[in-house]
Amino acid sequence: MLGLIPSCLIAWILVAPLTVAAPHGSPGTLTTRQATATDKLVFCHFMIGVIDDRTSAADYDSDMQQAAAAGIDAFALNIGVDSYTQQQLGYAYQSAANNKMNVFISFDFNWYNTSMTSQIGTMIQSFASHPAQLTVGGKVFVSSFAGDGLDLDAVASAAGMARSDLFFAPNFQPQNLGSADGLLNWMAWPNNGHNKAPDGTNLTVSDGDTTYKTALGGKPYIAPVSPWFSTHYGLEVTYSKNWVFPSDTLWFDRWTDILTLSPQYLEIITWNDYGESHYVGPLNSPHIDDGNSKWVNDMPHDGFLQMAKPYITAFKNGDQTVDSSIQADQLIYWYRPTLKSASCDSTDTCEKPWPSSTPNQNYFVGKPNGYDTMSDSVFVVALLTSPGTVTVTSGGTTQTFNANAGANSFQVPMDVGTQSFSLTRGGQTVLSGDSLKEIISDCVCGIYNFNSYVGTLPAGPSDPLQPDGLKSFTVSLQATCQATPSLGTAPSGGPVATADPTTAASSGAGSSQPVTSPISVTPTSTTSTSTTAVPSPSNVAPPINPITTASAPVLQTPTLVSTTTTTPAAGGSGSGSNTITALSQLFPTNCMHAGYVWDGPPGSDPAAYCDGG
Structure with missing residues (x-):
């Protein structure tokens, strides 16, 4: 959801179909899976809007197919009240059945309201008997984004x-x-x-885990996992919003948790x-553009999904570490395209103040x-x-860095230019x-x-x-920029690898050849700028204030072998602690969590531990 919407649910889903005919055509005889009331399942939030x-x-x-290959059991199909919702749900359910996947509906209460029990029940009834419908212990599985106070008895009756x-x-x-x-706990960051980045108060996803599990008293808990959060809609749309949640090592930390x-x-x-x-799905998955392409073009996230695969396996096995689920060597890397110091005020799409006397809590200049x-x-x-x-x-x-067998996390200072990575043994x-993609200064x-x-x-395949x-x-x-993907592809030589390259499916490069430079404010394109407003699909809405956020980092202690600069770096390997060499590594808390080790400049005062460490 563009605001906050529930996403990929992880739990083992072996789902049994009901016997009534499917509303949009039955897929025929298929091998389906049934989830018992105690199976562990993995879900992923999918925006129909x-x-x-x-x-x-x-x-x-x-x-x-890609979701199933990653170990995801079912898509949570987030829906609003668009005219195309019923038809697209029919396509999604049919495809899920054809591909031995499961799906279920997640009603988005940015668009529904709690008085709409009849409409909600009717929608559930339309797909409850479909072979792809997720059932748990014989019960039809349904979820939502928000909706507190909904009369569930009335919904069931309407269904x-x-x-x-x-x-x-x-x-x-x-x-x-x-x-x-x-x-479901939605707050994954x-x-x-108050639905913004920590500004003195830092709530973690682990805090939310505790609060929800306590309230549930033994009922099933759907824990959230998310890799990133950044949104940058200006006044050209009706859903203007502009903020980030700190997400640097969130994907690694949260899977560990x-x-x-x-x-x-x-x-x-x-x-x-x-x-x-x-998003952890591919850029080339068909979808409409609500304005997000300005920050999504040439920014694949396929690597996040690749990284999740062994963690999903370990989760389903009940393992406490991912190590035994790693079947091949792999490096996953990520970074922003520019430094925080880059100044774009004169050309940015969020350069104008909010035009109304009624404040928009989600829009910032x-x-x-x-x-x-x-x-x-x-x-x-x-x-x-x-x-x-x-x-x-x-x-x-x-x-x-020296890295151990298993999962290792490292970070190095961002510098303008080419980004290169290697593993030797x-x-x-x-x-x-x-x-x-290079990092640029503008x-x-x-x-x-x-x-x-x-x-x-x-490296994985191209994903434009x-x-x-x-x-x-x-x-x-306000800058002339071409509305086309500009990334190249991995050169034909490919990486030197001991693992089958097909085990990775995210974008990257596989040789030391020069790479394609990213588009900056002075590209050669002559594409004209349109002034047409972007329509607002039902997945775009002001977010609802959630309860908690992301978990404290659990990184490992790296052995720094060598460096060509004096800029400190943090990272980790194996299962141990995280070495901190500068206070800048501790944003936003400015304190060290359990397992962190201070190794700052000689004579410097060590950072304090959070909550007594």
Whole structure:
């Protein structure tokens, strides 16, 4: 959702179909899966509201296949009240059945309201008997984004079902559990308790875990996992909003927490909410452009999904660490395209003040609210089958780390220029390559872009936005910029790899060849700027204030082998502690969590531990 919407739920979903005929055509005889009341399942939030351009079930096949390959059991299909919702749900359900996936409806209460029990029940009834409908313990699974106070008995009655035949796991606040069968916690990012980045108060996702689990009293909990959050809509749309949540190492930290927490269900937020930059699905998945292409073009996140695969396996196995689920060496890296210091005020799409006397709590002029909680760093996760040496070069800064077998997390200072990565073992190069996207000192297409670029080694296939996903690219742009993907592809030589490159499917480069430079404020394109306003699909809405956010980092202690600069870097390997060498690494808390070790400049005072450490 572009605001806040529930996302990918993780839990083992083996789902049994009901016997009534499907509303949009039965897929015939299929092997389906049934989830018991105790199975662990993985879900992923999927935005129907950004899709009105799909014309058949086949248009959903690639999404279903890629999600299933990652270990995701079901898509939570977030819906509003658009005219195309029923048809697109039919396509999605049919594709899920054809691809042995499961789906369920998640009602978005930015568009629904609690008086609409008849409409909600009717929609549930339309798909309850479909072979792809997720059932848990024989009950039809349904979720929501918000909706506190909804009369679940009335919904079941409108669906023609006994209340006991419906498993309703909504995103209600924990104090509003009522008769719900479980709850989804939507807040997957560190925040201040008022739906913005920490500003003195830092609520974590782990705080939310505790609050929800306490309120549920043993009922199933759907824990959130999300890699990023950044949104930058200006006055060209009716849903203007401009803020970030600190997300630097969130994806790594949260998966570590999930394995310890071991909830019954887990939801990844999201598959395709491009507007808030927390998508893990491909850019080329067909969707409409609500204005997000300005910060999404050339910014694939496929690597986040690749990184999640072994964690999903470990989660379902009930393992406390991911190590035994890593089957091949892989490097996943991500970073923003520009430094925080870049000044784009004169050309940014959020350069104008809010025009109404009624304030918009989500709109900020210039740089997004919370930008100062983000670190100017390049982040690398090494998933290794045995120990090795990881080298990261960001512009003119090169640092080398010893990494253990298992999951390792590192970060190095962000520097303008080419970004290069390598893994060596026993003096032999295992993986090596340059990223397809450079870090630049000015502005990408004239705007503040705090989205992340994600790549992998081995490199994955090209993942460009499709034409429909670029239609609003030039709306309100003040810099001349071409509405086309500009990334190259991994050179044919590919990386040197001991693992099968097909195990990675995210964008990156696989050689030390020069890479394609990103578009900046002075591209060669002559594409004209449109002034047409962007329509507002039902997935775009003001967010609802959530309850909590992201978990405290659990990084590992790296062995820094060498560096070509004196700029400190943090990272980790194996299962241990995180070495902190500068206070800048501790944004936004400015304190060290348990497992952190201070190794700052000689004579400097160590950072304090959070809550007594």
